Amino acid sequence: MGIKILTEHINVPGIETLEVYRKHGGYKSVEKALKTMSPDEVVEEVKTSGLRGRGGAGFPTGMKWSFLAKPEGVPRYLVCNADESEPGTFKDRWFMEKNPHALVEGMITSSYALGANTSYIYIRGELLFVLRILEKAIAEAYAAGLLGKNILGSGYDLDLHVAPGGGAYICGEETALLESLEGKRGNPRNKPPFPAVKGLYASPTVVNNVETIASVPWIVNNTGAEYAKVGIGRSTGTKLISASGNINNPGVFEIELGVPVEEFIYSDQYCGGVWKGKQLKAVVPGGSSVPILPANLILKTAAGEDRLMTYESLSDGGFVSGSMLGSGAFIVFDEDQCIVRNTWNYARFYHHESCGQCSPCREGTGWMEKVLHRIEYGHGHQQDIDLLVSVAKQIEGNTICPLGDAAAWPVASAVRHFRDEFEWHIKHPKEATAPGAVYRGQLAEITA
């Protein structure tokens, strides 16, 4: 199974309480960092670790931290992005629910490294039940002197609060999140200035994903160099993968980066294979916004090499034949799933979630939904396929935030890899709209 950096104790009964958490080595990193290390030394360890942002973008965390502006007399903030809303992703929710103190510990150690005296965990509004769990853990940490004034006698002060969202995917984008945290609509901000210079309340701010922050204690306890030994190349450490769709064992798995995709799908340690003995048709490996790949291209790269669960291997081939690790949301499609219907579903999602600020996204996502809907329901025209590609292209790169790209990529990749399935829907609307009908023309080719 490999090393467990995040989940070693996650199934210990009572781990959500401070007492049990501490019995299993909890809060050691706070002790070590605050008493024996300077903030910059913590930042250096994180840089050395090669840890990359686990929310989806994969940006090196240590580098992000080192960009934080430090003007005199201005407060700095650390904000944890717990707005997990990318379809297919449920690792952060699972992790916080089971082991809330691990996030609280990461927040303390990371806030110390950044010189923040007030930090926030912004959690999606639907997860109020997780907010209650986190608030309970935070109250325990205050009572134990791990939060508040003069933590463990170190002279360092930190207040930590949890703030709920209100149901908006866009607030996972860091500047929209900050707007929301300020009590406003979640409209992303223009960059620059970046949050590292002007973030929350126009003060220097770092926004990091739950899993990223939860990885910091292990790095502090064991050194960044040890962390960098786990994984392959620039994909260091472990990753929580949310596995969903048509598999035997859906759930969250902590993997050492570098596990072969084939092993991840078929091993009983992980997904346990495609359910009901069916064939694999396609996989979306990193959350709904990354390109979908047919079975042959998810198992092997275009060059015929085994595809691995790493940032580099999953994106091998670029958007022609590759995808992305993204947030680690691994969505598996069996042979009975309709790619057109799924693409329409995602398009509807992005149309629903577009904040409406940029015309290409606001209008384009609506057009993609409409055109995909008519193809799915038997009213498509032959030119619709090229129309979809054209609309996707006009959104991509033309918006303030990446939601536009996230909306365009699934559509563009579905047409790229499953064009004949779209054509079949348009040419044979009667067959395609019959109950339970699925295009199977590709299966032989996909599995060859």
Added chain:
Amino acid sequence: MAETINEVKFSDAAMAEIQRYISHYPEGRQKSALLPILHIAQAEFGGWVSPEVMDKVAEILNIKPIEVYEVATFYTMFNLKPVGKHVLEVCRTGPCCLRGADQMIDMIKQKLNIEEGETTADGMFTLKPVECLASCGSGPMLQVRELYYENIDSEEKLDQFLEMMRNKEHETPTWAK
């Protein structure tokens, strides 16, 4: 005007919770507590926020009513019209659909004889399909108030769920206990 606003009255427990949230933010940044307060308001006043409730929230935060309206209309969790006792927030996004969410939504419509966004004649249920709730490994699923109900993957389980909800009172929010 002041009299109209005064008709909306939060309970003491709710006001204490509101003050606790306001205290989390720096001086002068009390508007940051708007979303948590809207959640509290919705739980206090029957699962939705009326213009009067929003005006009261604006008064508490010392901001303009429009600042509350523009936020309440942006975020999908806030219901702006009266709803049934139980709002069934069913996930309709891709990963849940791979495990049968479309069929589950159709069954709910049939069994309750309502369409999306509608409330049953007896005021018991409102059907509100929503986007991904971060429960993709345990779909089909739905949320009612603060709780998740997962793996509702057969008609039998759906029937059991609806029957249970018919006899269920809302959980008291933690802050009101």
